[in-house]
Amino acid sequence: MNPHISTTGLALSRFSAGYPKRQVIRDLTVPRLPRGEITALLGPNGSGKSTLMRAMAGLGPSTGELSFDGENLLALPFARRAEKVVYLPQTLPAGVHLHVLESIIVSQRAAGGVHDARSQQQVMSLLRQLGIEHLALSYLDRLSGGQKQLVGLAQSLIRQPALLLLDEPLSALDLNYQFHVMDLVRRETRRRNIVTLVVVHDINIALRHADCVLMLKEGRLLAEGAPSRVITPEILAEVYGVRGRIEPCSQGIMQVIIDGLVGSAVPA
CATH class of the missing domain: 3.40.50.300 (P-loop containing nucleotide triphosphate hydrolases)
Structure with a gap:
């Protein structure tokens, strides 16, 4: 911490x-x-x-x-x-038949924000950070599921x-x-x-x-x-019913490797 x-x-x-x-x-x-x-x-x-x-x-x-x-x-x-x-x-x-940009502005106003030139820059900056600036004038109901999730995150953060x-x-x-x-x-x-x-x-x-x-x-x-x-092998077995290991990858970051289901045969 x-x-x-x-x-x-x-x-x-x-x-x-x-x-x-x-x-x-x-x-x-x-x-x-x-x-x-x-x-x-x-x-x-x-x-x-x-x-x-x-x-x-x-x-x-x-x-x-x-x-x-x-x-x-x-x-x-x-x-x-x-x-x-x-x-x-x-x-x-x-x-919802709104442009991406409009939908985020609506969220901003719903939270008491005032939409002006500065706040418009904040919205566009957030879209750039999420990699969806090019979708600003696209309609929400024409986006893919993944694109809608990114717009939802922008609406939340704004x-x-x-x-x-x-x-x-x-x-x-x-x-x-x-x-x-x-x-x-x-x-x-x-x-x-x-x-x-x-x-x-x-x-x-x-x-x-x-x-x-x-x-x-x-x-x-x-x-x-x-x-x-x-996240331990014991917890993985109890919660998910799988046999797993927690080991570092080549970058030293810990990762879960699943070997099989609890009760299944262990490979020789």
Whole structure:
């Protein structure tokens, strides 16, 4: 943990969320996720990752405490929570017939921003950083899935959130863009001193880019902490049912290598 980063941030205490007849997230407690750091949310399908993200954004029922910089977000009206929290879902709403540039300006204004020459430069700079400046005057409903994800990230970042929730922002991106986007998210998280939570399925992305990992299983927090402490052969076996190793690549970066399924024969 960077000693120069503020000690404020996000904390959850006995946080539960789900649906009227089915609780998905059960009594989740995380002491503190500091500003300036990325937390990767990992777990198998159906473990509650998206439910947790939606509940933190105020888009689903929840109980317990969700505090940011010491303030309980659950006690705030939705509009005030939205001033601090920005949630990017897995897919953007369909049928939006706006230019990319227009859609980002709308997001900027929704967050109380004033669109002038300076803010237009900020928008174009963000599009350049994401490699989609050439799409500024393209219509959203004509973009590919990956291009829409990049536009969604631009819409999220332009709103200047204190808490950024990204639900599988890499799912439609090719390998090059996955690394490009995560490098950008890590850089902006540190520069803006915000808290970022990102749902990913690629464990190696978490090992490479995250400061902290929350590992969910069946709606409960199984492990949390530094990626090297949470992502272990034992956890991989328990959560994903696979036999895996964590070894350094030629660049010294730790990576997961899957050898097979738990219970399957080990190659001679």
